[in-house]
Amino acid sequence: MGLTESRSTAQKSASLLRLRGPLASDPSARILNAQLLGLLCWVALQYAVFLPFFAVRKPAAAALATLLAVSYLTSLALLRSGRLRGAELSYLLPTWIVATILIYGSGGIHSPALVFYAALPISVAWLLGYRGALAGTILCLATSLVMVIVEVLGVPPPRYFSANPWPAWFVLLFAILIAALPVIAVLRALNESLALSRHQLEELHRAQEALRAERDLVSGIMETSPAGIVAFNRDGDITFTNAAGESILGLSRTDAVKRSYNSPEWRLTTFDGGAVTDENLAFARVRSSLRTVQDVCFALEQPGGRRVLLSVNAAPVFTGGGEFGGAVASIQDVTERRNVEAELVHYREHLEELVRQRTAELVQARDAALAANHAKSLFLANMSHELRTPLNAILGFASLMSDAPDTPDTQRGQLQIVTRCGEHLLELINEVLETAKIEAGGLSADNAPFDLDGLVMEIADMIRVRAAEKGLQLSLQKAPGVPSVITADAAKLRQILINLMGNAVKFTERGGIDLRLDSHTSGNMCMLTIEVADTGIGIASADQERIFQPFVQAGKTLTEGGTGLGLAICRQYAGIMGGSLGLESAPGKGSRFRVTLPVQLAGPADVRAHDAGSQPVIAIEPGEPEYRVLVVEDKIENWMLLERLLRGAGFQVRLAPDGAAAVSEFQAWHPHFIWMDWRLPVMDGREATKRIRALPGGRDVKIAAVTASVFDEERSAILSAGVDDFVRKPFRSSEIFDCMERHLGVKYVRGNRTAASPLLPLPVLSAELLQALPEELRADLANAVLHTDISRVTAAISRISEGHPILGAVLASHAARLAFTPILQAIRPPADTVRGNS
Numbered sequence: 055m056g057l058t059e060s061r062s063t064a065q066k067s068a069s070l071l072r073l074r075g076p077l078a079s080d081p082s083a084r085i086l087n088a089q090l091l092g093l094l095c096w097v098a099l100q101y102a103v104f105l106p107f108f109a110v111r112k113p114a115a116a117a118l119a120t121l122l123a124v125s126y127l128t129s130l131a132l133l134r135s136g137r138l139r140g141a142e143l144s145y146l147l148p149t150w151i152v153a154t155i156l157i158y159g160s161g162g163i164h165s166p167a168l169v170f171y172a173a174l175p176i177s178v179a180w181l182l183g184y185r186g187a188l189a190g191t192i193l194c195l196a197t198s199l200v201m202v203i204v205e206v207l208g209v210p211p212p213r214y215f216s217a218n219p220w221p222a223w224f225v226l227l228f229a230i231l232i233a234a235l236p237v238i239a240v241l242r243a244l245n246e247s248l249a250l251s252r253h254q255l256e257e258l259h260r261a262q263e264a265l266r267a268e269r270d271l272v273s274g275i276m277e278t279s280p281a282g283i284v285a286f287n288r289d290g291d292i293t294f295t296n297a298a299g300e301s302i303l304g305l306s307r308t309d310a311v312k313r314s315y316n317s318p319e320w321r322l323t324t325f326d327g328g329a330v331t332d333e334n335l336a337f338a339r340v341r342s343s344l345r346t347v348q349d350v351c352f353a354l355e356q357p358g359g360r361r362v363l364l365s366v367n368a369a370p371v372f373t374g375g376g377e378f379g380g381a382v383a384s385i386q387d388v389t390e391r392r393n394v395e396a397e398l399v400h401y402r403e404h405l406e407e408l409v410r411q412r413t414a415e416l417v418q419a420r421d422a423a424l425a426a427n428h429a430k431s432l433f434l435a436n437m438s439h440e441l442r443t444p445l446n447a448i449l450g451f452a453s454l455m456s457d458a459p460d461t462p463d464t465q466r467g468q469l470q471i472v473t474r475c476g477e478h479l480l481e482l483i484n485e486v487l488e489t490a491k492i493e494a495g496g497l498s499a500d501n502a503p504f505d506l507d508g509l510v511m512e513i514a515d516m517i518r519v520r521a522a523e524k525g526l527q528l529s530l531q532k533a534p535g536v537p538s539v540i541t542a543d544a545a546k547l548r549q550i551l552i553n554l555m556g557n558a559v560k561f562t563e564r565g566g567i568d569l570r571l572d573s574h575t576s577g578n579m580c581m582l583t584i585e586v587a588d589t590g591i592g593i594a595s596a597d598q599e600r601i602f603q604p605f606v607q608a609g610k611t612l613t614e615g616g617t618g619l620g621l622a623i624c625r626q627y628a629g630i631m632g633g634s635l636g637l638e639s640a641p642g643k644g645s646r647f648r649v650t651l652p653v654q655l656a657g658p659a660d661v662r663a664h665d666a667g668s669q670p671v672i673a674i675e676p677g678e679p680e681y682r683v684l685v686v687e688d689k690i691e692n693w694m695l696l697e698r699l700l701r702g703a704g705f706q707v708r709l710a711p712d713g714a715a716a717v718s719e720f721q722a723w724h725p726h727f728i729w730m731d732w733r734l735p736v737m738d739g740r741e742a743t744k745r746i747r748a749l750p751g752g753r754d755v756k757i758a759a760v761t762a763s764v765f766d767e768e769r770s771a772i773l774s775a776g777v778d779d780f781v782r783k784p785f786r787s788s789e790i791f792d793c794m795e796r797h798l799g800v801k802y803v804r805g806n807r808t809a810a811s812p813l814l815p816l817p818v819l820s821a822e823l824l825q826a827l828p829e830e831l832r833a834d835l836a837n838a839v840l841h842t843d844i845s846r847v848t849a850a851i852s853r854i855s856e857g858h859p860i861l862g863a864v865l866a867s868h869a870a871r872l873a874f875t876p877i878l879q880a881i882r883p884p885a886d887t888v889r890g891n892s
């Protein structure tokens with residue numbers, strides 16, 4: 055047999071001997087396996103050596119050996135099948151039986167086999183634990199005691215073995231086999247648990263170190279925490295507090311500890327001083343709910359008397375058995391915060407109060423401003439009305455008289471001066487009103503073709519007289535290519551130039567004034583530049599922008615009069631027309647104002663076409679129906695003007711001095727057209743219009759309002775009152791006729807009035823005409839005329855006009871010329887006069 059073969063046989067047999075099965079990895083089972091195998095070897099040794107040579111009773115000894123062999127094999131089988139306890143018992147029990155038989159059969163208490171009783175408990179202790187070992191030891195002691203007693207009672211033990219020392223050695227070997235492995239196993243286990251304990255001890259030490267460090271950390275955090283941290287036991291007594299807690303409670307921690315959470319030492323109240331209940335106290339709430347509570351607020355009066363406001367968060371602490379063991383609370387002193395909050399609230403309320411007060415003041419100021427603005431508008435409307443109404447008459451009559459064919463040329467010239475002065479006055483009024491309108495917004499350019507050359511010449515002529523009076527040169531330069539006819543807002547451009555030229559004359563004492571025109575044309579459009587340069591006092595650079603603001607005048611010019619509105623209006627106008635107005639000036643050297651305007655080119659034909667419609671009306675075209683026109687007007691001069699205009703053109707005219715008279719006149723006469731003054735005594739134009747519209751046929755009559763108001767918003771208010779149209783005072787005759795043309799469709803003969811087309815005359819003043827007058831009115835008029843008291847004459851005519859408008863108009867036309875004699879003659883015919891004189 056080779057070396058390798060014998061090695062593999064050994065390996066095979068080793069693997070056979072090794073423990074298998076479910077207990078293969080159990081150390082006790084493995085040792086037991088080894089022990090059983092060793093004991094089986096010992097049994098084999100008995101068969102081979104002990105039984106043949108030393109046994110006295112061989113069959114009995116063989117039976118014992120066989121019993122042992124069977125029990126060990128059974129034990130091995132049980133081990134392999136995983137039943138450790140069965141294997142242990144089937145090893146221990148037969149071993150004990152065999153050991154007891156061996157001891158008794160080899161000399162009882164004197165037997166060397168007694169060593170089994172020492173070895174067996176060791177095996178039992180190893181396999182069954184200390185209780186088993188105790189039971190085993192007691193069993194062995196008891197058995198040996200029985201042997202002693204039996205022997206003492208005189209029964210000597212039998213001797214089945216020879217006195218040869220070898221059996222004793224076999225017994226010793228058996229005992230060692232039984233005890234040695236368990237002792238080794240126990241020692242190993244002891245060693246292992248010793249090492250484990252040592253390791254655990256080190257771990258414990260490390261854990262203690264970590265715990266100490268953690269405790270130091272926690273106590274550091276607690277001591278430096280700004281919040282008070284207080285621990286309570288299950289009864290609510292304080293067991294711990296940190297430094298912040300001491301200062302909140304007002305007690306050192308030794309004094310605070312053992313005091314209850316609601317100790318009378320601290321007077322606890324709500325923030326507003328009310329009594330506290332358990333609901334207000336954090337510990338009581340935690341104890342009753344066993345939950346964390348947050349922001350529980352109450353006030354605490356410290357033993358020293360200081361009152362602190364607290365906000366507390368608290369959490370319950372449970373014992374190992376899960377029972378309530380106390381609570382930990384984090385306490386914040388919120389006194390400062392609450393005070394700041396209260397201050398903030400107070401401040402906010404105060405601020406709100408301030409804002410309310412300020413708002414009220416502002417509302418008051420706004421209302422006052424609105425009222426002032428309204429008062430201003432009212433004032434302007436009234437002023438406009440008051441100024442424009444007489445101007446209406448002045449301009450209207452001046453134009454009528456100058457148009458009249460029988461007016462001598464000298465008077466016509468004077469009438470033109472009256473007209474110009476009236477127009478200038480009107481412009482002054484307009485300037486103030488215009489500023490008000492610009493302030494209110496809503497002005498736009500009113501573009502139409504016009505003769506630029508004519509406009510410039512007109513203004514130059516206007517200024518020339520004043521310039522000459524001051525000894526100033528006036529030069530007019532027009533660059534080649536500047537168009538003669540353009541489309542733009544002529545009225546605004548005229549206003550700008552009059553103002554700039556007027557200022558130039560006003561602020562220049564020596565030298566002259568240049569009016570220069572230049573242009574840059576591109577297609578149909580042209581950029582027109584007009585410069586007004588003077589050699590006057592000039593304007594300091596600091597004032598050069600200011601003077602374009604309303605009511606601003608510069609330097610010593612305050613003494614020159616004026617309103618300070620002109621340049622502001624000019625710049626606004628230039629802006630409205632899409633252009634600009636600029637200035638270059640040096641004090642002492644003069645000023646140069648430059649207007650730049652984008653304008654459209656136009657031809658003379660455009661101007662003619664534009665002017666055609668504005669040629670004066672001579673009369674209604676022959677063949678037109680007879681139109682009845684009611685004039686509702688309280689001012690004698692105005693109704694006379696309208697009446698003359700309309701009657702002169704061929705309309706039938708009646709007059710009504712107020713709204714109520716207008717309504718009854720409408721019912722009686724059914725006019726086609728009504729001129730309704732808006733401000734009337736007794737019943738105003740609005741009410742009269744409303745009533746007329748409500749009457750049968752009232753919807754068909756055309757009504758046009760006449761007003762001196764300048765405000766556009768009033769225009770829409772008037773139109774919404776039910777009138778068809780609207781004409782402002784002072785009106786031009788063309789506006790009156792155009793309005794009636796629009797609404798009645800009446801056709802006119804137009805052209806320049808000549809002697810061949812006189813105005814239709816008023817009836818001739820005669821005694822017959824006056825006969826219709828009551829005696830009282832006649833006497834009144836006669837008295838006034840005799841005293842040549844113009845105001846009394848006007849008053850008398852006004853009274854007469856109320857009942858006899860046409861007679862009133864005839865008388866007024868004479869009174870206006872101070873032609874009192876014909877009036878007197880008509881009142882008192884010559885025969886009467888003679889009779890009266892005689």
Ligand code: ADP
Nearest residue numbers: 557558561601607608611616617618619620621
């Ligand atoms: P007004 O002439 O009515 O005072 P303006 O608005 O037309 O109002 O002018 C404002 C001011 O600008 C004038 O008061 C004057 O001080 C200054 N100013 C206007 N034009 C001239 C000028 N050509 N030369 C010197 N100063 C002028």
